[in-house]
Amino acid sequence: MTRVSLIDLAGAIVVVAVLALTPMLLNSNYLTGVLTVCAIYAIWAASWDFMSGLTGRENFGHSLFIGAGAYTAGFLATVWFANPWYSLPAAVVIAVAFSLIVGFPTLRLRGPYFALAMLTASAIMQRLCLIFWEYSGGEEGLYGLEPLILSPLHYYWFVLAVLVAAVAILTALANSHWGLLLRAIRGDEATCQAAGINVTFYKMASLMISAAFAGLGGALYAHYQLQVSPPLFSVVVSITVIIMVYVGGIGSIYGPAMGAILLTLLTEMLRGFGEYRLWIYTLTLMLILFFLPNGLIAPLWRRLAERLR
Amino acid sequence: MSAILDVQNVSKRFGGLTAVKNVSFSLAPGELTGILGPNGAGKTTLFNLLTGFIPADSGSIRFEGQELRGLAPYKIVNRGVARTFQLTRPFLGMTVLQNVIVACLSPRARDAHDKEARAQQLLDQVGLGAKAGDAVETLPYGDLRRLEIARALATKPNLLLLDEPFAGLGSSEIEPLAQLIRRLHREQNLTILLIEHKLREFMALVSRVIAIDFGEIIAVAAPADIVRDPRVIEAYIGRTEAEHAPA
Amino acid sequence: MLQILIYGAVSSAIYAMLAVGFTLIFGVARILNLAHGAFYALGAYSAYVFTGLLHFPLFIAAPLAVLLVAGFGVLMERFLVRPLRYSQLAVLMITLSVSLAVEQGLFITFGSEYRNVPSFVADKISIGGVDIGGQRLLALFAGVLVLSCLWLFIQRTRLGAAILAVSQDPEAAQYMGIPTNRIFSIVMAISAGTAALAGVLVSPFLTVQPGMGLLPMVKAFAIVIVGGLGSIPGSILAALLLGYSETIVAYLISSSWTELVSLVAVVTTLMIKPSGLLGRRAAF
Numbered sequence: 001m002t003r004v005s006l007i008d009l010a011g012a013i014v015v016v017a018v019l020a021l022t023p024m025l026l027n028s029n030y031l032t033g034v035l036t037v038c039a040i041y042a043i044w045a046a047s048w049d050f051m052s053g054l055t056g057r058e059n060f061g062h063s064l065f066i067g068a069g070a071y072t073a074g075f076l077a078t079v080w081f082a083n084p085w086y087s088l089p090a091a092v093v094i095a096v097a098f099s100l101i102v103g104f105p106t107l108r109l110r111g112p113y114f115a116l117a118m119l120t121a122s123a124i125m126q127r128l129c130l131i132f133w134e135y136s137g138g139e140e141g142l143y144g145l146e147p148l149i150l151s152p153l154h155y156y157w158f159v160l161a162v163l164v165a166a167v168a169i170l171t172a173l174a175n176s177h178w179g180l181l182l183r184a185i186r187g188d189e190a191t192c193q194a195a196g197i198n199v200t201f202y203k204m205a206s207l208m209i210s211a212a213f214a215g216l217g218g219a220l221y222a223h224y225q226l227q228v229s230p231p232l233f234s235v236v237v238s239i240t241v242i243i244m245v246y247v248g249g250i251g252s253i254y255g256p257a258m259g260a261i262l263l264t265l266l267t268e269m270l271r272g273f274g275e276y277r278l279w280i281y282t283l284t285l286m287l288i289l290f291f292l293p294n295g296l297i298a299p300l301w302r303r304l305a306e307r308l309r
Numbered sequence: 310m311s312a313i314l315d316v317q318n319v320s321k322r323f324g325g326l327t328a329v330k331n332v333s334f335s336l337a338p339g340e341l342t343g344i345l346g347p348n349g350a351g352k353t354t355l356f357n358l359l360t361g362f363i364p365a366d367s368g369s370i371r372f373e374g375q376e377l378r379g380l381a382p383y384k385i386v387n388r389g390v391a392r393t394f395q396l397t398r399p400f401l402g403m404t405v406l407q408n409v410i411v412a413c414l415s416p417r418a419r420d421a422h423d424k425e426a427r428a429q430q431l432l433d434q435v436g437l438g439a440k441a442g443d444a445v446e447t448l449p450y451g452d453l454r455r456l457e458i459a460r461a462l463a464t465k466p467n468l469l470l471l472d473e474p475f476a477g478l479g480s481s482e483i484e485p486l487a488q489l490i491r492r493l494h495r496e497q498n499l500t501i502l503l504i505e506h507k508l509r510e511f512m513a514l515v516s517r518v519i520a521i522d523f524g525e526i527i528a529v530a531a532p533a534d535i536v537r538d539p540r541v542i543e544a545y546i547g548r549t550e551a552e553h554a555p556a
Numbered sequence: 557m558l559q560i561l562i563y564g565a566v567s568s569a570i571y572a573m574l575a576v577g578f579t580l581i582f583g584v585a586r587i588l589n590l591a592h593g594a595f596y597a598l599g600a601y602s603a604y605v606f607t608g609l610l611h612f613p614l615f616i617a618a619p620l621a622v623l624l625v626a627g628f629g630v631l632m633e634r635f636l637v638r639p640l641r642y643s644q645l646a647v648l649m650i651t652l653s654v655s656l657a658v659e660q661g662l663f664i665t666f667g668s669e670y671r672n673v674p675s676f677v678a679d680k681i682s683i684g685g686v687d688i689g690g691q692r693l694l695a696l697f698a699g700v701l702v703l704s705c706l707w708l709f710i711q712r713t714r715l716g717a718a719i720l721a722v723s724q725d726p727e728a729a730q731y732m733g734i735p736t737n738r739i740f741s742i743v744m745a746i747s748a749g750t751a752a753l754a755g756v757l758v759s760p761f762l763t764v765q766p767g768m769g770l771l772p773m774v775k776a777f778a779i780v781i782v783g784g785l786g787s788i789p790g791s792i793l794a795a796l797l798l799g800y801s802e803t804i805v806a807y808l809i810s811s812s813w814t815e816l817v818s819l820v821a822v823v824t825t826l827m828i829k830p831s832g833l834l835g836r837r838a839a840f
Contacts (some may be wrong), residue, residue, distance in 0.1 A: 058648075058649075060648070060652070111645055112588050113781075120818075123770060123774050124774070124815060124818075131813065131815070180411060180414070181414055184408075187401050187402065188398045188399075193381070194393075195386070195412035195414075195463070196383050196416065196418065198381075235652070236656065239649075239652055242649065279657055282657040285649060286650060
């Protein structure tokens with residue numbers, strides 16, 4: 001079992017401190033907003049990595065859970081006028097429900113087919129939002145959500161806290177016997193069965209945990225943007241998250257989180273490139289797949305940690 | 310004493326091919342039995358049927374009085390039936406110890422408090438104790454066999470099924486492994502059923518041999534007698550040229 | 557009723573063209589090509605450029621479009637997919653990236669408004685009292701023709717036999733002197749070409765916009781799962797089923813519900829018979 005070393009912990013504290021203090025010191029609402037989105041993407045990336053990075057079952061439809069969480073928040077706000085704080089647990093519940101419904105028939109499929117089936121599910125969900133426009137608001141979606149916390153800076157700190165909690169929980173799980181089992185499932189499912197492990201249960205459970213955090217992030221995003229729309233279910237969101245994970249280093253949890261933050265920042269800086277951004281993402285993915293399949297951030301950190309030892 | 314494993318009329322067809330045909334046999338508790346047969350006789354298929362990896366078309370498989378047919382493999386393991394695979398597929402990217410710990414996490418084995426200690430103990434039992442921290446990719450073939458056995462033992466089986474444990478081993482590796490099996494049988498009073506197609510290993514190890522050819526049982530006898538059984542001789546002389554019945 | 561029969565046939569023919577290309581490259585090279593939808597879109601846009609902008613006649617524009625996209629597919633396979641063949645997931649990701657890049661590229665070049673492609677056959681034809689656009693009939697006949705030729709090609713020619721050999725066992729085929737890599741390229745060209753042709757044929761009557769490839773891609777995947785991965789007859793059968801189911805749903809309920817048909821089909825197949833109707837190899 002990998003234990004989190006003191007150096008890892010120190011590094012994490014430094015990173016969190018920098019992330020927390022920078023917008024306060026620079027006193028920029030714009031930067032706070034960007035970093036809020038960074039943190040939310042980090043939650044999504046870490047949640048993806050927990051399931052897909054560990055079990056090797058890459059999920060090309062993560063946006064299904066993201067959108068589910070976001071639209072839950074949207075419905076609660078616009079249909080039931082509920083207290084916005086109820087969105088968070090509700091989003092988790094709905095996202096987990098989705099994972100149960102979709103995971104059940106698809107988890108027994110082999111890698112690429114599972115990936116495609118999840119992609120199909122999210123694409124269909126996106127389509128459904130447009131078909132049932134009377135309920136979902138169609139192309140424009142739902143708007144008029146209320147922020148959870150009025151001060152952008154305080155909301156950002158809240159989201160950051162959720163991110164830290166998410167990474168901590170997921171890392172703890174990944175380093176525990178749970179993580180060992182998930183990695184074993186990636187290794188060889190038949191041998192796992194022969195070892196007495198209920199493979200389906202663990203795959204399902206890890207998908208549900210992944211969905212829970214993704215949905216939570218979705219709700220946080222909804223209360224940041226104050227509106228939700230169908231592109232949240234799109235394959236672009238799914239693949240963006242996957243690219244972030246690959247840049248960060250698949251399987252490390254913290255790597256994808258960092259990768260998400262860096263890539264989102266990069267996207268903002270490249271805003272001038274407008275429509276070419278997706279091409280840059282795509283190019284990045286291709287470069288990573290060809291030259292750095294283990295990612296950039298996690299391997300770099302591990303080497304740095306060795307030096308500091 | 311009632312049988313620990315009672316197999317009745319188990320059959321399996323794959324399309325037009327009957328791989329296992331009406332096989333019936335039983336094992337008494339604590340027996341060390343061998344299943345002998347040339348390649349393609351249906352031995353591994355039988356194992357897969359007994360352990361739930363393939364569903365049987367018909368028949369009944371009762372272990373400790375309870376029906377196993379139709380259960381998922383992991384459930385059968387948790388009833389107390391463990392197996393090894395002919396082609397060892399360890400969990401890559403992990404250490405030898407971690408490979409065994411996985412099996413210690415099964416419901417049947419889970420009550421042990423310190424999984425790492427138990428896993429280390431199991432590795433010591435099979436003679437891999439010193440290599441616990443090594444990456445599993447560095448294990449030589451013979452050691453992978455021992456790892457398989459450690460992994461199977463981790464689930465606290467009452468019945469152990471070994472699928473061609475000696476396949477691919479060099480002559481110097483066979484006897485130590487046979488001794489390990491003998492020792493486990495004696496010390497833990499395990500019921501063991503093993504598949505082999507090399508007769509020599511059987512002779513010294515098992516007390517009873519079930520001979521199979523073309524999916525059917527053709528003879529059941531003590532090792533000394535089985536080599537004289539005409540049907541067994543015909544099955545071998547007609548099939549393999551490598552290992553055949555010593556006089 | 558006759559209307560359903562004819563419109564259903566048109567849908568089925570188009571879906572069949574898409575599905576067969578998809579299942580072909582999978583069956584032969586084990587490549588799940590997520591860029592297949594992009595080939596379809598590129599075919600449609602090529603038709604737009606050649607006929608709408610450059611005013612080439614159909615019989616020049618169509619082959620040009622098909623060749624162009626086939627070439628693109630071959631290049632993609634050679635330089636982007638082949639190096640990653642060790643991992644099916646890596647192949648999925650790279651083809652997905654290509655698909656997104658193509659969609660973005662089309663968006664950048666042509667914008668998001670729907671493009672108008674003039675019909676090749678402008679008249680409406682009446683069959684048994686049912687009016688149907690000549691273009692749709694053309695799509696139907698071209699589809700049937702292309703698929704029949706493809707079937708004959710695979711069953712009767714030496715190259716076709718080579719393709720079948722590679723799909724059964726690439727290594728063994730190589731030992732027999734079949735240039736497997738070249739076969740991959742050829743199959744990719746056929747796959748991309750049929751997708752492009754489907755795009756060309758539908759461009760006059762379906763909306764041409766940058767994201768047009770995604771839903772057909774999803775449906776092709778659904779068809780291939782229902783029909784059985786790697787089985788061409790399976791894909792055709794499933795395409796017929798899906799094409800007709802969608803048409804019937806469109807008439808009985810509403811055209812916006814048609815996407816649900818593919819969803820239900822995929823889910824049902826995966827739960828009941830995951831290897832599909834005629835598939836040899838299960839998806840798990």
